[in-house]
Amino acid sequence: MSRVLQIEPSSISPRLAAQLPAKTSESSEEDFADVAHLDVKVAAGHGSVPHFEEELGTLKFRRDFLRSVGVSxxxxxxxxxxxxxxxxxxxxxxVLLVNRANKEPRANAVYVFHLRGNGLVVKRVVKSGGLWMARSDNDDREAFPDFAFDDGATLIGRAVWVGSKL
Known part of the structure; x- marks a missing residue:
């Protein structure tokens, strides 16, 4: 906040300023990781079949952010x-940042699935009646019904970040 206001923290509170970590230089290139952005469409609907997987480029993420969301x-x-x-x-x-190592269902987390015959989808995982279910966040249950995932669905990974237009 002191950067935004362009004032030194000590001018507000010398006691709190003494507790702040020492200033470090701006972020360096080593603080960031390149994450592959694949030319893969994940359907938030009825499935998207990937015909090939090509890298479009990369997106940079802070390494400490990746660690904080548990993805290598x-x-x-x-x-x-x-x-x-x-x-x-x-x-x-x-766009979604997906942790491909996280394939164990966790209630209320969002995952990318491969549905046999339907391709890739993204859904929230819930437990209902003892079954793991895939659920859309869109309230239109007629258009986007829940489905149980079992032998016909494979978890690809857990979505840990979303980037979108405002």
């Missing part, structure tokens, strides 16, 4: 979302 650089990948089933949480056209 080796298991991180960015994919693009198409469709409205996860709105308002994940708008159509968003």
């Amino acid at each position: 650089e080796a298991n991180a990948v960015v994919v693009t979302v198409t469709g409205a089933s996860m709105e308002p949480t994940i708008p159509d056209g968003s």
